[in-house]
Amino acid sequence: MLLSGKTAIISGAASPRGIGLATARRFAAEGARVAILDIDADAAADAAASLGKSHIGLRCDVADKSSCEQAVARVIEALGGIDILVNNAGITQPVKLLEITAADWDRIQDVNLKGVLFLSQAVIPHMRARKSGSIACMSSVSAQRGGGIFGGPHYSAAKAGVLGLAKAMAREFGPDGIRVNCVTPGLIGTDITAGKLSDEMRAKILEGIPLNRLGTAEDVAGIYTFLASDLSAYVTGAVIDVNGGMLIH
Numbered sequence: 001m002l003l004s005g006k007t008a009i010i011s012g013a014a015s016p017r018g019i020g021l022a023t024a025r026r027f028a029a030e031g032a033r034v035a036i037l038d039i040d041a042d043a044a045a046d047a048a049a050s051l052g053k054s055h056i057g058l059r060c061d062v063a064d065k066s067s068c069e070q071a072v073a074r075v076i077e078a079l080g081g082i083d084i085l086v087n088n089a090g091i092t093q094p095v096k097l098l099e100i101t102a103a104d105w106d107r108i109q110d111v112n113l114k115g116v117l118f119l120s121q122a123v124i125p126h127m128r129a130r131k132s133g134s135i136a137c138m139s140s141v142s143a144q145r146g147g148g149i150f151g152g153p154h155y156s157a158a159k160a161g162v163l164g165l166a167k168a169m170a171r172e173f174g175p176d177g178i179r180v181n182c183v184t185p186g187l188i189g190t191d192i193t194a195g196k197l198s199d200e201m202r203a204k205i206l207e208g209i210p211l212n213r214l215g216t217a218e219d220v221a222g223i224y225t226f227l228a229s230d231l232s233a234y235v236t237g238a239v240i241d242v243n244g245g246m247l248i249h
């Protein structure tokens, strides 16, 4: 098993069809104990229970620094330490540039970008003291091509910000044994896109995807598992595309 004896925090992992919960399942199957952090407390508890007894689910709003600090302290108490952090929580909004209000901008930056900063700030001192840790951050193809399918320009900007922030963290904390990497998924079938995709849109999107299918939450979970495990021991500051070839650099 790739994560035997490891402990992991995954943010935004309570949504039943989401990438976070698929990752939690995969981590648990690889031998890790998982803390699911989500803004929805009941869903986080249910998701953790669905994984088995040794996992926990806690409420955490990643956009709130003290909420992150409290949740991380509880995880360290419950699991004894944190080897892996997956900054996965995110929200989107499909609007055009001229429609973005100040409140929309703040909300999208707060969860997608500031959330990565706050949860990382809460976890890194602990990882630094242990001279070891792996952090994986959720960006998006939207950051790379200036728009995905469902994210507005503010979402692209936030996810592009995640790339810069993660690379800066990789530089700063590499000497402390902490690796930081990003994933950039294309279109993945989860609740974030549920009900928004007509048959016509789907056919058009597939024309631009060489592997000729949408991604699954498990496709991304596999990459998070690689980044969390020692298979990627010499990988930091990297960005891994999980997009079926939708964007080939």
Ligand code: NAD
Binding pocket: 011, 012, 013, 014, 015, 017, 018, 019, 020, 037, 038, 039, 040, 060, 061, 062, 063, 088, 089, 090, 091, 092, 111, 115, 138, 139, 140, 141, 184, 185, 186, 187, 188, 189, 190, 191, 192, 193
């Ligand atoms: P999802 O909506 O199923 O999951 C997002 C989760 O984040 C939910 O459980 C939600 O409750 C949680 N969340 C929202 N705000 C939060 C907050 N403030 N604090 C803590 N948790 C919060 O969507 P998903 O598709 O599984 O998305 C997971 C991540 O992947 C997001 O960052 C998203 O932007 C990114 N992403 C998704 C796709 C896609 O096509 N689905 C593509 C690229 C990137």
